[in-house]
Amino acid sequence: MELGLVGLGKMGGNMRERIRRAGHTVIGYDRNPDLADVHSLEELVGKLEGPRVVWVMVPAGAPTQSTVDALAELLEPGDVVVDGGNSRWTDDEKHARELAAKGIGFVDCGVSGGVWGLENGYALMYGGDAENVAKVRPVFDALKPEGDFGSVHAGKVGAGHFAKMVHNGIEYAMMQAYAEGWELLEKVDSVDNVREVFRSWQEGTVIRSWLLDLAVNALDEDQHLEGLRGFAQDSGEGRWTVEAAIDNAVPLPAITASLFARFASRQEDSPQMKMIAALRNQFGGHAVEKK
Numbered sequence: 001m002e003l004g005l006v007g008l009g010k011m012g013g014n015m016r017e018r019i020r021r022a023g024h025t026v027i028g029y030d031r032n033p034d035l036a037d038v039h040s041l042e043e044l045v046g047k048l049e050g051p052r053v054v055w056v057m058v059p060a061g062a063p064t065q066s067t068v069d070a071l072a073e074l075l076e077p078g079d080v081v082v083d084g085g086n087s088r089w090t091d092d093e094k095h096a097r098e099l100a101a102k103g104i105g106f107v108d109c110g111v112s113g114g115v116w117g118l119e120n121g122y123a124l125m126y127g128g129d130a131e132n133v134a135k136v137r138p139v140f141d142a143l144k145p146e147g148d149f150g151s152v153h154a155g156k157v158g159a160g161h162f163a164k165m166v167h168n169g170i171e172y173a174m175m176q177a178y179a180e181g182w183e184l185l186e187k188v189d190s191v192d193n194v195r196e197v198f199r200s201w202q203e204g205t206v207i208r209s210w211l212l213d214l215a216v217n218a219l220d221e222d223q224h225l226e227g228l229r230g231f232a233q234d235s236g237e238g239r240w241t242v243e244a245a246i247d248n249a250v251p252l253p254a255i256t257a258s259l260f261a262r263f264a265s266r267q268e269d270s271p272q273m274k275m276i277a278a279l280r281n282q283f284g285g286h287a288v289e290k291k
Helices: 010-021 041-047 062-074 089-100 114-120 130-143 159-187 194-200 210-221 237-247 253-265 271-284
Strands: 002-006 025-029 053-056 080-083 105-112 123-127 151-155
Touching (some): 002 010, 041 062, 062 089, 080 130, 130 151, 237 253
Antiparallel strands (some): 105 123
């Protein structure tokens, strides 16, 4: 089949290559002309035979909204737009309504796989009407990992990105657990080869995982992570997961704590800890450190 792909960065560029390897035609557009196959959205749409499928892989929020708005003016009834970025599920519902008014279908797709997806395949979680999903099915089949798993029609519009959001929230908590365990092992004198302890966990343990494999890779590159600053950004999906938990009265203590730990990583001199130190000094006479 033919596919228009908007956004050819780290994820989009590799996805274009994987889809092409499966024998499909991909026409890609990116604002960087060195990456693009065409020079505009108008040219991309013009090169596709109807009914068209255009997959959007641009940052969430305003970039996705402006791209969907532009495609709404260029596409025709029966065409389908797929948002494969990290959009919030509530945005999906809005995009679906706007496109439906013009007879254009919409599918949201959470994509996981990162830089490894080109060779290993991408885990896909998508939402939308069965009719629209069917039009994209050959691309889903090309992108997914080999085997029976790694791709799911999660439900109606928004379900794909909601599932991907929860996936990322779980990822936050798993990474935080590995990080805390690593720090504790590094702290004690009795353990003198933390990297090999982590490596030993890769086989036969209940905590083995791809994330653990990646942690071992990182420790092989820098055994004590001395070349890194202890700073971690968040993509926004961790926040959305916590907000959704509040809206639905679902307790998420581990995921919430892992998100707050990332906030703490950005503080060179924690204001909260200043107050803690001051209070400990007031009630117990505990020593404080002066700047």
